[in-house]
Amino acid sequence: MTTAATSPKTATFARPSFLRRLVDANGFWRVTINFGILLVFIGLGILAPVLPLQNPVKPSPMNTLQPPSAETWFGTDRDGMDIFSRTIHAIRTDFTLAISSVLIGIALGVPLGAISGYYGGLLDNVITRITEVFQGFPQILFGMAFIAAAGNTLTNVVLIVAFYNIPVYSKMVRSVVVPLRDVEFVQAARVAGNPSLAIVFRHIIPNALVPVFAQLPLSCAYAVQMIAGLSFIGLGVEIPKPEWGSMIQVGANYIVFGKWWLSIFPGLALFCSVWVLNNISDILKSLWSRRV
Amino acid sequence: MNADDVLVVQNAVKVFTVRRRSLKRVSMTAVDDVSLTVRRGETVGLVGESGSGKSTLGRAILRLLDLDGGKVLFEGQEIQGLSEREFRPLRAKIQMVFQDPATSFNPTMTIGQTLVDAMRLAGHLTLKQKEQRALALLDQMQLDERFVALYPYEMSGGQLQRVALARALAPEPDFIFLDEPTAALDMSVRGQIINLLLSLQRQSSLSLIFVSHDLRVIRYIADRVYVMYLGQVVETGTKRAVFESPRHPYTRALLAATLIGQAERGEMRRAGMLAGEVTHRAPDFAGCRLYGRCRHATDRCAREPQALRAVAPDHWARCWRAEELAQSGWPAESGSVKEGLPTESQQATA
Amino acid sequence: MALVDIQNLRVQFHVGRDVVYALRGVSMQVERGTRTAIVGESGSGKTVTATSMLRLLPPTARITEGRILFQDTDLLALNENELRQIRGSQVCMVFQNASAALNPLYPVGQQIADVYRQHNGGSKREAWQRAVEVLAATGIPHPEDQARNYPFEYSGGMAQRAMIAMALVCSPQLLIADEPTTGLDVTIQVQVLDLIQEVVEKLNATLMLISHDIGLVSVICDRVIVMYAGTVMETGTASQVLEHPANPYTIRLLECFTGTDGEEMPFIPGRVPDLREQWQGCSFARRCPRAQDICWREAPTVRQVEPGHHSACHFS
Numbered sequence: 001m002t003t004a005a006t007s008p009k010t011a012t013f014a015r016p017s018f019l020r021r022l023v024d025a026n027g028f029w030r031v032t033i034n035f036g037i038l039l040v041f042i043g044l045g046i047l048a049p050v051l052p053l054q055n056p057v058k059p060s061p062m063n064t065l066q067p068p069s070a071e072t073w074f075g076t077d078r079d080g081m082d083i084f085s086r087t088i089h090a091i092r093t094d095f096t097l098a099i100s101s102v103l104i105g106i107a108l109g110v111p112l113g114a115i116s117g118y119y120g121g122l123l124d125n126v127i128t129r130i131t132e133v134f135q136g137f138p139q140i141l142f143g144m145a146f147i148a149a150a151g152n153t154l155t156n157v158v159l160i161v162a163f164y165n166i167p168v169y170s171k172m173v174r175s176v177v178v179p180l181r182d183v184e185f186v187q188a189a190r191v192a193g194n195p196s197l198a199i200v201f202r203h204i205i206p207n208a209l210v211p212v213f214a215q216l217p218l219s220c221a222y223a224v225q226m227i228a229g230l231s232f233i234g235l236g237v238e239i240p241k242p243e244w245g246s247m248i249q250v251g252a253n254y255i256v257f258g259k260w261w262l263s264i265f266p267g268l269a270l271f272c273s274v275w276v277l278n279n280i281s282d283i284l285k286s287l288w289s290r291r292v
Numbered sequence: 293m294n295a296d297d298v299l300v301v302q303n304a305v306k307v308f309t310v311r312r313r314s315l316k317r318v319s320m321t322a323v324d325d326v327s328l329t330v331r332r333g334e335t336v337g338l339v340g341e342s343g344s345g346k347s348t349l350g351r352a353i354l355r356l357l358d359l360d361g362g363k364v365l366f367e368g369q370e371i372q373g374l375s376e377r378e379f380r381p382l383r384a385k386i387q388m389v390f391q392d393p394a395t396s397f398n399p400t401m402t403i404g405q406t407l408v409d410a411m412r413l414a415g416h417l418t419l420k421q422k423e424q425r426a427l428a429l430l431d432q433m434q435l436d437e438r439f440v441a442l443y444p445y446e447m448s449g450g451q452l453q454r455v456a457l458a459r460a461l462a463p464e465p466d467f468i469f470l471d472e473p474t475a476a477l478d479m480s481v482r483g484q485i486i487n488l489l490l491s492l493q494r495q496s497s498l499s500l501i502f503v504s505h506d507l508r509v510i511r512y513i514a515d516r517v518y519v520m521y522l523g524q525v526v527e528t529g530t531k532r533a534v535f536e537s538p539r540h541p542y543t544r545a546l547l548a549a550t551l552i553g554q555a556e557r558g559e560m561r562r563a564g565m566l567a568g569e570v571t572h573r574a575p576d577f578a579g580c581r582l583y584g585r586c587r588h589a590t591d592r593c594a595r596e597p598q599a600l601r602a603v604a605p606d607h608w609a610r611c612w613r614a615e616e617l618a619q620s621g622w623p624a625e626s627g628s629v630k631e632g633l634p635t636e637s638q639q640a641t642a
Numbered sequence: 643m644a645l646v647d648i649q650n651l652r653v654q655f656h657v658g659r660d661v662v663y664a665l666r667g668v669s670m671q672v673e674r675g676t677r678t679a680i681v682g683e684s685g686s687g688k689t690v691t692a693t694s695m696l697r698l699l700p701p702t703a704r705i706t707e708g709r710i711l712f713q714d715t716d717l718l719a720l721n722e723n724e725l726r727q728i729r730g731s732q733v734c735m736v737f738q739n740a741s742a743a744l745n746p747l748y749p750v751g752q753q754i755a756d757v758y759r760q761h762n763g764g765s766k767r768e769a770w771q772r773a774v775e776v777l778a779a780t781g782i783p784h785p786e787d788q789a790r791n792y793p794f795e796y797s798g799g800m801a802q803r804a805m806i807a808m809a810l811v812c813s814p815q816l817l818i819a820d821e822p823t824t825g826l827d828v829t830i831q832v833q834v835l836d837l838i839q840e841v842v843e844k845l846n847a848t849l850m851l852i853s854h855d856i857g858l859v860s861v862i863c864d865r866v867i868v869m870y871a872g873t874v875m876e877t878g879t880a881s882q883v884l885e886h887p888a889n890p891y892t893i894r895l896l897e898c899f900t901g902t903d904g905e906e907m908p909f910i911p912g913r914v915p916d917l918r919e920q921w922q923g924c925s926f927a928r929r930c931p932r933a934q935d936i937c938w939r940e941a942p943t944v945r946q947v948e949p950g951h952h953s954a955c956h957f958s
Binding site: 341342448449450451478479480481482483484486487490505506508509511512513542545546548549550565566567568569570 | 683684783797799800827828829830831832833854855894895898899901905906907908909910911913914
């Protein structure tokens, strides 16, 4: 625990920097390794087009289903495309789609849940019922309907997935907010003259974020799954474009034939990403969930 | 009501529907026709235990909940009927200090941020000015400047309660309701808050309601005292009158239990004792709320509702036997509690 | 031979990356038949001392040194089975938050009956009868009905009585009561204390009463041990410690409780030291009005003030 640096006469309202606090709470290596891996992934994703990789979407009918070797580190898939290259290129697709859709879901779901929980009454009832209805829809069907109506663009895919995250976060936040209404610091905020909306955004939501952090990595994993599901039926990401979820799904059919490398490598990549995201979420949580 | 009254509560009533332990739904009158007055610059001690209604009353005064009946007048103006928007500008003048320092601070905000937030209603101040004022307040509370950057979990209970007081003072109030502010603190640090409050009052005309069940603390801070039991005021008067000649059996029980602590006082304690637990009565029970626990109770106590009546100048008690009890004596505090005191039975024969 | 002899007990808690030194060489003796109070404020280590005795510490705790002798057996050297013999039949503990210490899923009478059967055998009916008897003995009205009720239906005071009833059923030699009255209404506290005294007399047992309220314990205890920041500051009979305290901490603490007649309420400036730190001198040095150089350098040894009355201070 470090405190603010102060010169003898002047105090500062500032705290040690964010990174400094993360390191203090979690240890240098934990923070560095996890954020480091994340940055490596992101870096690879951004730089993918300029890296010396095989063309990820060029089929090579003579090299289909080759096991990993010196030329193709992760082997080739059923169209002869290099899995290593595809795995790396897929970072761009998966990271952007999954993370942005989950973040949009959070950005809409959290305030919705907080407002619903704090105001209660009719507003709460209406919002809860609506979110429950949406949660009940069969995801793929709704996805198909939406895309059929609105067009098959990546943005729409993001919107669909975001849409399904809204009730998840709304419900979670609402259940945390309801007991928070009566906590004394919220009453103190009212006594200080805060209008209700200010209370919700400044006092309630920051204190309801812990479960949100915990859920975020899981949501990203599910988002990848859902995107894969959509691309499997031809919606969203067009077939040749590399995307971990569909690579795993398609490759699963070949495991029976002994061709394990199609699914494993993108699977490992997904696993690593979610694991690192999980660790990062724990690291961020450490700053939020302090006890007095 | 005269011009010197900062806060007047008239016939306040608040009823809750609760689930009793047996899971039946009952309506419980938390505040039952309570009236009290706070004059400018004085501290009113509000004494009572769980179920007395003291916290509910506080929340009603602060408009954190609404009364079902009665009025609350702040500097002559009725506030219980105002909408939140109309009332908000007045909030600067009516502030509160909460009981538990562990939950009365937003854990995600530093002390400095909390203090600045408390000055929300002082819209005419710039952020810089608010920060300056925050530092000044911390200094007044004998807290080092560096606390301004700390989170609540990094501070002790005693320090946090001083911040709570600073927070209440931030908008420059005329009145502060303190709900058991020292209950969660070690005995050895309570005095610091009490003395800070005392010096604040000496310097300004701040009016306080100080709620506590600990009479050791009330003894220092209060000018006048109201004793509450199960939603009613059972005794009220100046501090001296209530401490030296308590007229209601409940007050005597409280005094016997808290003020007296030496081994040989065991007798004294037992003399003032109440039997049993707090019993919430059915709405149709007409008699005194203390019936069943009071050793002086008779049939009349069970049948007749007791009114608050004057038993001495500026001293009221809700008991028809108050004068009789005064006869049987209560050891006057002759200077120091350390002297031996006769038991009640010895007094009765005197 | 003392019933309980704690020798140089040191306990640490490992919380995250921090180590909290909760007990720093605590030694005390409790004689058979006495009613001893362990008094201290937050961080004093009084509850840790009590829970250490029954080895009820959380997994984050480490006992790094010391012995706890109960009738000449070192409790810290026993294994789980042997400990279980002692817990409940020889040493019983009453906890602070009684409603939380009772299992919410079973009726109170059944919990008491179960404890009875564990220690005395007997049929279910016998055990139930005994449970009702002890509930009655602790002053719970309508004990036959209350025995069938669940803990959530009990008020704080009643739950405490139920816990004390459980102790009655065990007939222990030593009853440890950890802040049994904290959180209860003041008017109920007196009743609970009286009940504890009655029960201890009836059982002919020894009492260790742990509390932060020095005034309260003086009503039923004959010996007092004062703790501060993980060390024992003063021990003696109740009248010795309360009327002629020798340790500066005890003196200041008593002033806070009994009050002086001045305008201002007495208090001890500063705060309890951070138990994650270790220091060389006296724990109270930074807040003591009488602190001198030696107090900062050397931890005080325990000195006798008068027979039976000891204080850990360089100047007593």
